[in-house]
Amino acid sequence: MYVGLAKSDITAYQTGMLMMGWADIKNRCEGVADRIEARALAIRQEGRTFVFVSAELCFPTQILRHEVFKRIADLSIHDSDWMLTATHNHSGPSGLSHGLLYNMFNHGFHPEVLSDVADGIADCIRKAVARLEPGRLRWTRHRMPRVLGINRAWKAWNRNRGVRPVDESTKDQAVDRTATLLMVESKAGEPLGAIHWFGLHGTLIHADNRKIRFDHKGMSSRLWEASPPEGARDFVAIFAQAPAGDITPNDKWDPKRGIMAFDTDDLRARETVGRMQQEAAAAAWESGTAIAEDATLDSTLRWLQMEEQPVDPDLAWGASHPRTTKAIVGFGATLGTLEGPGPLGDLPWIVATTNRLRRVQRTVTGLLGRTLLDAPRWPLLEVGKGIRGKGLGILPLQKVYIPEAIDPAFNYMLKAGRGGLKNQPWVPPTLPLQILRIGPIAIVGMSCEPTMMAGRRMAGTVHALMKEAGVQHVIVNGYANGYGSYCTTAEEFEEQGYESAMTLFGRWTLAAWRTQARWLIRDWNAGRDHLSPGPGPWLLSPEEALAQPPKAAPF
Numbered sequence: 001m002y003v004g005l006a007k008s009d010i011t012a013y014q015t016g017m018l019m020m021g022w023a024d025i026k027n028r029c030e031g032v033a034d035r036i037e038a039r040a041l042a043i044r045q046e047g048r049t050f051v052f053v054s055a056e057l058c059f060p061t062q063i064l065r066h067e068v069f070k071r072i073a074d075l076s077i078h079d080s081d082w083m084l085t086a087t088h089n090h091s092g093p094s095g096l097s098h099g100l101l102y103n104m105f106n107h108g109f110h111p112e113v114l115s116d117v118a119d120g121i122a123d124c125i126r127k128a129v130a131r132l133e134p135g136r137l138r139w140t141r142h143r144m145p146r147v148l149g150i151n152r153a154w155k156a157w158n159r160n161r162g163v164r165p166v167d168e169s170t171k172d173q174a175v176d177r178t179a180t181l182l183m184v185e186s187k188a189g190e191p192l193g194a195i196h197w198f199g200l201h202g203t204l205i206h207a208d209n210r211k212i213r214f215d216h217k218g219m220s221s222r223l224w225e226a227s228p229p230e231g232a233r234d235f236v237a238i239f240a241q242a243p244a245g246d247i248t249p250n251d252k253w254d255p256k257r258g259i260m261a262f263d264t265d266d267l268r269a270r271e272t273v274g275r276m277q278q279e280a281a282a283a284a285w286e287s288g289t290a291i292a293e294d295a296t297l298d299s300t301l302r303w304l305q306m307e308e309q310p311v312d313p314d315l316a317w318g319a320s321h322p323r324t325t326k327a328i329v330g331f332g333a334t335l336g337t338l339e340g341p342g343p344l345g346d347l348p349w350i351v352a353t354t355n356r357l358r359r360v361q362r363t364v365t366g367l368l369g370r371t372l373l374d375a376p377r378w379p380l381l382e383v384g385k386g387i388r389g390k391g392l393g394i395l396p397l398q399k400v401y402i403p404e405a406i407d408p409a410f411n412y413m414l415k416a417g418r419g420g421l422k423n424q425p426w427v428p429p430t431l432p433l434q435i436l437r438i439g440p441i442a443i444v445g446m447s448c449e450p451t452m453m454a455g456r457r458m459a460g461t462v463h464a465l466m467k468e469a470g471v472q473h474v475i476v477n478g479y480a481n482g483y484g485s486y487c488t489t490a491e492e493f494e495e496q497g498y499e500s501a502m503t504l505f506g507r508w509t510l511a512a513w514r515t516q517a518r519w520l521i522r523d524w525n526a527g528r529d530h531l532s533p534g535p536g537p538w539l540l541s542p543e544e545a546l547a548q549p550p551k552a553a554p555f
Contacts, residue, residue: 001293002044003135003184005193005236006127010055010120011035012113013093013212014550018106020058021090022340024207025105025408029093033211036092038121039221039238041184041195042128043137043438045297049075050436051082051125052195052443054240056214057117058202059483060084060447061097062428062537063545064118071122075129079533080301083436083445084121086479087217088202088241091209093117098540100426100548101329101383102483104413108550131234134187139441140288141473144177144280148273149200151175151452152260152337153246156488156495160453175247176452180475181284182441191232196220196281197475199242199452200249203339204269206259216249217241219274220281229285239277243455243476245486246499249273250339260338295439296470300524303430303534304516306484306504307384311511312518315461317490322508323373327384327427330377330501331355331392337498354378355496373506376496383426383504387417420547421540427504428538432481433516435462435524440472445480446513448487451499454510457489461514465521482537487513 013019013029021027036056043050065084072082095103095110096117103109151157151166151174158165166174179198186192202215214222217239228235249269250260263269309324316322332351336342344350355376362375382389387397397414404411417426434445444462446455455476463474478487486502493500493507503509523531 001135001137002132003137003192004042004128004131004133005040005184006124006131007037007039007236008120008124008127009035010038010117011212012116014110014113017110017550018094019091019212020094020096020106022207023105024340027207027209029212030210031212034213036089036212036214036218038124039236040124040128041193041238042125042132043297044132048297049077049081049129050297050299051077051128052436053082053084053121053125054238055084055086055121056089056218057086057092057096058088058090059086059479060481062482063098063539064096064114065481066537066539067114067118068121068125071118072125075126080434081299082125083434083443084481085240085445085477087215087239088244088479089215089218090203091205091213091215093212095550097483098538098545099428100413100416100421103548104409107412109545109548110550111545135192136185136187136293137291137438138183138185138288139291140181140284141178142181142280142284144179144198145276146172146177148177148276149175149247149249150251151246152248152339153451153492153495153497153499156492156497156500157246157453159491159494160489161491163453172251174452176243176456179280180473181281181288182438183285183288186233189231191229191235191285193236193238194281195238195240196277197240197242197477198277199244199247199455201244201247204249204262204273205266206257206261207340208257209266216270216273216277219270220277223275223278224282229282240477241479243450243452243478245449245451245454245478245488247452248339253338258341291439297438299434299436300520300531301432301434301533302516302520303432303536305429305535306431306512307429309512311508311515315511315514316508322511324508324512325373325506326382327425327429327504328374328377328379328506329381329383329504330496331380332377332496332501333380333498335498342498351496376494377501377506384429386425387422416548420544424540424544428482428484430535430538431484432537433513433520434481435520437471440470442466442471442474444474444476444517446476446478446487447480447482448478448484450476450478450487451489451492453489453492454487457510458514458517461517462521465518469525
């Protein structure tokens, strides 16, 4: 077994662009406070090279993965053998997606920024491969401090079957505090690096920030690299994400700023949370189980058609003919979250009323013998249909006009949609699912933001099918290879708060992911001849991509 680790600078931006994550008009980039980085682990066994990458971005996109893969084509790494993930940093560049929904607030697709970020990630992979040397791996699981993280969607969590309900004062109990550490050493036992997985939103740097910065995962990396284990050589510390869709480090209300925060000072909060993660990982370094040098290393990737997909009934509580929906943003998205309130954040009763109306509509249609797949979500935007869709479920977007002075983001979206994107959805209709196996560990790359319970159920599905082959532990790594917004459980979907309103493909989104994982693993077990890549990534033509013209200057 050969191992290699590296890191590279991926800092890129255009002055005036919004940073990706907060979707807040104040969060406009005026420069760089911190250089942001990508980190990679490469493993080679019997001539086959596997790579895990974590970048200090909000999320990777399909076009970013595509551009990086073009740049490393000469390395002979199979497309299914490398995983591109993100730390979910909300203070990095935007404009990296072909999806108009993810470009509406930052005003456009930015090909120059995309190229610079892709160059940096490709450079990181090349350096990791160039540093391959005989090595060994160890792994362990450990508990994280209780002070790290609360469940910001605890009311939705309480809807889950089999959970112990929590309240406002005990929402820290609805958090999975188990972290996983993969340790990398040279053949002589020198510490070379590590990957640490723990689910925690990258939202300590809030929307009033004006400069490119890394968040707590990046701080943890830098702290451990500055003070590595004894005897370390060129130590690279990767702090990756586990299911974090509803888990936030922010646990105090800041009345002056009107947000939820960890500390009144974001930079101090970043230092504190970053250090706690680093110290927990460092304390776990001396423990762990060795992974055999001839342990199974393998990987598979399939692109999934997410819209209107049937799912296994046993994963949908026995529902009749369950399937996903077209991609829709629910009205509840207007609430935002307490750490980043949306336009209706102070008027939750409006959303609650629409949800109740939708539940009544579901009951009536049920009595008539029909199924309202979308309920209780009241549609805000039918993003799967693009400009051919409707707003609020009733207004044809082709006929809607919103002045820029009233809402510049929606004004931009409608203009771009009527331009060269007339026949295109505003979010990717296909998403990648990847499983990377490193001996007893299986890393499931989901191109979405799974909530903690959604991740737990996905891990259970994968483990049930892989345990007989020797897999002892499954890690669900969200923000992997692309982005399809949130993924809640079916019960959490009933709440229709922010996370479930942004679960684009409806109530059975998680059931679809789990169904596809079953099918993928069964094909994988049957042999590579049975594997198919699926429909492939959703990419716009250059002309369609540039129909979303970047506008870097302030609105």
